[in-house]
Amino acid sequence: MKIGIIAPGMRGDVEPHLALARQLQSRGHAVTVASHATFAPVCDALGIPFRLLDRTDVRSIAQSLMHAAPKKTHLRWVQLLWRMLRTRRTWGDFRDLETAVEVCSESDAVVCGPGPVPHICEKYKKACILSRLTPYEVTGAYPLPNAPLGLHLFSLPGWINRLTHWLYYQHLHLRMRHWIHVWRTQHLGLPAVSGRLSPFELQSPTLLACSPRLLPERVSVRANCHFTGFWHLNRGQGWQPPRELADFLAQGSPPVYVGFGSLAGVTPEFWNQVVLPTLRARGLRAVIGQGWVESPVAANHPD
Secondary structure, three states, X not given: OEEEEEOOOOHHXXXXXXXXXXXXXXXXXXXXXXXXXXXXXXXXXXXXXXXXXXXXXXXXXXXXXXXXOOOOHHHHHHHHHHHHHHHOOOOOOHHHXXXXXXXXXXXXXXXXXOOOHHHHHHHHOOEEEXXXXXXXXXXXXXXXXXXXXXXXXXXXXXXXXXXXXXXXXXXXXXXXXXXXXXXXXXXXXXXXXXXXXXXXXXXXXXEEOOOHHHOOOOOOOOOOEEEOOOOOOOOOOOOOOXXXXXXXXXXXXXXXXXXXXXXXXXXXXHHHHHXXXXXXXXXXXXXEEOOOOOOOOOOOOOO
């Protein structure tokens, strides 16, 4: 089967889809991944056919957002979210969708997130499998996963939890509905839809790439949503840690791993005021995964 995977976003959005592509390849499927130019060398090294969505350097965007993050922590989340929405490229330019259209038309099935791509699948009558890396199902059991951390530290009433989901989706819907309408009606020749999700999207199966064990027991999802566990990219059986890391692991108690991947807005103040004091208070050694943002921790720190 020919399977297209449309994976825009940062490293944390794209790399799990590369793991999925490798697994599908191992089962005999022909897989093509469409993403930003940043990930072309990664796909080449993994032997995954790559199609260019656009030439956005998402790594530079993540680093610039980190340096531009405001100092006031009580405003940082709101201001950073606004800056990300204005800085990160979206699907608003229809030219960005040309590759997505080509991949969809050439594939038997397409894996993608919510947005314009399911509408392309509907147009070309292709099987569409939606992918979610976190359980973004509206629920009263917990707040929106990317809501401010403070909301996750307390047991909130169900209506407040639902409100965080509703506000997030309402914002996205208001921001995207005009050009989605134009895209469907003028470019794809499909009828307009009034709701946030089209009937085609609601009928498409959704893969939740996380573990249900991390969620409260009372959480329920739609019948066509399926928990798959996390999608981890195995870069090969022959990998060996650098000598410095191997020596560090052998010199003391097992360390914990701390890393934030490509997450923007993890400032030096957060490391110095939260991460490092917590490690010291617990007497823990740590391996720091710098990811795409700069860590203020010295490389030769003894712990």
